Amino acid sequence: MPLALCRVAIDTYRENVAYLHRECDLYRAEGFQALSKVEVRANGRRILASLNVVDDVAIVGHTQLGLSEDAFSLLGVEEGHAVSVSQAEPPASIPALHRKIAGERLSRRDFREIIQDIAELRYSKIELTAFVMACELGELDREEIFYLSDAMGQVGRRLDWHEHPVVDKHCIGGIPGNRTSMLVVPIVAAHGLLCPKTSSRAITSPSGTADTMEVLAKVEVPFDELGELVRTHRGCVAWGGTSELSPADDVLISVERPLSIDSPGQMVASILSKKVAAGSTHLLLDIPIGPHAKVRSMPEARRLRKLFEFVAGRMGLVLDVVITDGSQPVGRGIGPVLEARDVMRVLTNHPEAPMDLRQKSLRLAGRMLEFDPDIRGGDGFGIARDILDSGRALEKMQAIIRAQGEKPFDLDNPELAPHRFEVLAPRGGVVTAIDNLRLARIARLAGAPKAKGAGVDLLAQIGDRVVQGQPLYRVHAAFRSERGFAHQCSERDSGYSIGQPDEINRLNVEF
Amino acid sequence: MPLALCRVAIDTYRENVAYLHRECDLYRAEGFQALSKVEVRANGRRILASLNVVDDVAIVGHTQLGLSEDAFSLLGVEEGHAVSVSQAEPPASIPALHRKIAGERLSRRDFREIIQDIAELRYSKIELTAFVMACELGELDREEIFYLSDAMGQVGRRLDWHEHPVVDKHCIGGIPGNRTSMLVVPIVAAHGLLCPKTSSRAITSPSGTADTMEVLAKVEVPFDELGELVRTHRGCVAWGGTSELSPADDVLISVERPLSIDSPGQMVASILSKKVAAGSTHLLLDIPIGPHAKVRSMPEARRLRKLFEFVAGRMGLVLDVVITDGSQPVGRGIGPVLEARDVMRVLTNHPEAPMDLRQKSLRLAGRMLEFDPDIRGGDGFGIARDILDSGRALEKMQAIIRAQGEKPFDLDNPELAPHRFEVLAPRGGVVTAIDNLRLARIARLAGAPKAKGAGVDLLAQIGDRVVQGQPLYRVHAAFRSERGFAHQCSERDSGYSIGQPDEINRLNVEF
Secondary structure: OOOOEEEEOOOOOOEEEEEEEEEOOOHHOOOOOOOOOOEEEEEEEEEEEEEEEOOOOOOOOOOOEEEOOOHHHHHOOOOOOOOEEOOOOOOOOOHHHHHOOOOOOOOOHHHHHHHHHHHHOOOOOOHHHHHHHHHHHOOOOHHHHHHHHHHHHHEEEEOOOOOOOEEEEOOOOOOOOOOOHHHHHHHHHHHHHHHEOOOOOOOOOOHHHHHHHHHOOOOOHHHHHHHHHHHHHHHEEOOHHHEEEOOOHHHHHHHHOOOOOHHHHHHHHHHHHHHHHHHOOOOOEEEEOOOOOEEEHEEEHHHHHHHHHHHHHOOOOOOEEEEOOOOOOOEEEEEEEHHHHHHHHHOOOOOOOOHHHHHHHHHHHHHOOOOOOOOOOOOOOHHHHHHHHOOOHHHHHHHHHHHOEEEOOOOOOOOOOEEEEEEEEOOOOOEEEEHHHHHHHHHHHHHOOOOOEEEEEEOOOOOOOEOOOEEEEEEEEEEEHHHHHHHHHHHOOOEEEEOHHHHOOOOOOOO | OEEEEOOOOOOOOOOOOEEOOOOHHHHHHHHOOOEEEEEEEEOOOOEEEEEEEEEOOOOOOOOEEOOOOHHHHHOOOOOOOOOEEEOOOOOOOHHHHHHOOOOOOOHHHHHHHHHHHOOOOOHHHHHHHHHHHHHHHHOOHHHHHHHHHHHHHEEEEEEEEEOOOOOEEOOOOOOOOOHHHHHHHHHHHHOOOEEEEEEEOOOOOOHHHHHHHHEEEEOOHHHHHHOOOOOHHHHEEEEEHHHEEEEEHHHHHHHHHOOOOOOOOOOOOHHHHHHHOOOOOOOEEEEEEEOOOOOHHHHHHHHHHHHHHHHHHHOOOEEEEEEEEEOEEEEOOOOHHHHHHHHHHHHOOOOOOOOHHHHHHHHHHHHHHHHOOOOOOOOOHHHHHHHHHHHHHHHHHHHHHHHOEEEOOOOOOOOOOEEEEEOOOOOOOOEEEEEEHHHHHHHHHHOOOOOOOOOEEEEOOOOOEEOOOOOOEEEEEHHHHHHHOOOOOOOOHOOOEEEHHHHOOOOOOOE
């Protein structure tokens, strides 16, 4: 009983959904159940999908089979083509999933099978959530985390740059501003190390590196052009097809994000699988700690570092970890345009360049330069500073921007969102703490990253002395309503603590 | 920015889904994310739903908001009505869910809030799965299982029969055939005890009590008529609106079933919450054990019994547990018509009545009769037998059938599905074991319960001596294709073991 394929233009967000009309003969005969798995075959291709039942012929007719956008493009067959549908055996890895749910340790092969099925969207959202939860609650041991990371890196596209070393940096996130990649990449590339930085857009933060870079240049560079571009300029800051690298990661994130799951195992697997698939051989990892950072104490940071080191070692990736000060945002701006302004001020050695961003970027770039076998340990920082101060980093950045596709940007007059307000110090004293999460939330409410010019511009940092009524930060919102949301949020809690100098909780970190 | 409500006729299976067109101004302005929670308000009512993005105006227009069937009926507002939509705060119980994910013990209040949100479909499938998995892997203690059961029983409709006792029986399932309820209810009701048996349809088995009863009578009796009917006849075997009793149970099952999760805690909460909501004061619980039953050993059965006793006690429900022989199907037929035939043969004292079904039903009915304070312990069985043998049980069953709405049924010539085949003994010997799961699977492949006349008719039981080529069972299928599926399955493994008498694994159970 073949049916005609039709595309149901619903974005089911990384879940294959098949639609059958309730009056379809096949549906009636086969005794399908709601949400049961069906196998759809056409042209020698086949996919698994979860079944939804429809009562409207405008969505799917009695002799049609509908597929959601994800499923339709995965099957890769034209509308109207004959498809056959049958009740599917569960994906091959489901017995392994059940063993994990029952608390067993899984083998390398189990993880490969599970990740393969997940990457090909054979898991329903329910099965996917069960896997994530079983890993979260069943506590993967570090060997299992390696199996998971390795399996994720093996599935999907893998880049090979045919040279050594290929360096990259990554921050585990959670610190607003902190746009070090856009400084580190030109410094390292100017020195000659290959640094193909595939960046991501913001998921829950007010801006990702790709969002900020997009203020200055196009970031959606197709894979094919990316290779040529990186080989010519030794670096890039692009967001081309990263979803083809470790595709299972994006599928897992589709349930981890709504559940706010961000466990060490998941973080390690997500980061290292992408880097290995992107062809990196050396990685510098930044773990910021602070009272409002993802990692809140030095012992916790050290545990995470050991885990990253173990898994990276097993994957054949050279890893250096730096633990940094995450007690406040890095740089002054939070939001794409504001952050691009900070980055360009540092690159141009502007008098108002934020020194914290400059200093952190130089230290990170210095450590990355030391991946070069010809650079002595300890010499990296000085070389990085020379490259920045001499204007070679700026030159390199301009070359990369032109290669990716330059966008107009006026550093003296950046296009900031028009609806603004300032948050003032309620009393005099010293800034003793800044709540990263609060400021990120205010910047998002103001419209970042969708509105490029929206965000928060910090006017005081921890340790600064302020008088009553002095502005602590300025908020830029794209719309009046968003200004309202952000204002309300800052009224409830500005995110700034004002007190005495001895109340500052100084962190004793490497830099 | 109000939108016009439209119904999107997709059955999303107990998940509220809202649909917005990608080009809808509101979608663009609000920065909604795929699958993010939105609040839909109209007419003073509001619901939460997960957002799906649509690219087809035939499904939802630029100025419309679509709701899936579940969500549309829950909001209860007409199509075209103005609705407003906004990004929703997560349901109030999400922090409690996160505490459970983090391994904490939850309070009675936490469970109430979570179950309330689940019953009102405020949880996405992802959140629902996370809750089920956290309960499964986090191992609820028995006090928490009570909180969960109690919360489930409190939400939704609750029946009050205004008399005492109100008796019910329940089997934890897994044994094909086993249609004791349809014999126990008329016996107990004929004695005069109130026994409002709300039955369920099959979920994964070849027939539920409601499916089998439906061969003889209508089972979808509206709540309002049910009360009158039960008061007049002292009993019923109906399936009216049981989803209004403990509605959270049905929502939880929508993820437990695809994951094959059937943990003790979940089973206790599901069964006891429904019974308490249905107004029962006394419950007889049947736990069958056997090598292919849900419970496979006596120690496991005892642990489960203690858990049921603890939770029922805390809920104020009088509970008696019987552990029964679940080593093979009970009765000869598996499938609605075949089981109805067995039941009617027992009620009419037919010479071919299956003695195992008669015997088990009498023992269960006897134990239930002893819930009557006027009956001495040990006298129940004899009274039940008198009621059955005298024809009073048959009379009562006929009255209940007429009251619910009689259907034509010819006991001498029941309408069995036409495509049949027999499975023969591959060699001579004694039947030493029968695999319940295998026979249930063959009956389902043959078309049961959708095709009422489909199923398996057993011709030999454990302990029977058979010669080579003698039929072990007959399969009735509705269609040629289904006959093929069932035949293939029985060829791979018939489910029968033939061997020597000393290989029979006799269970030492109460009855």
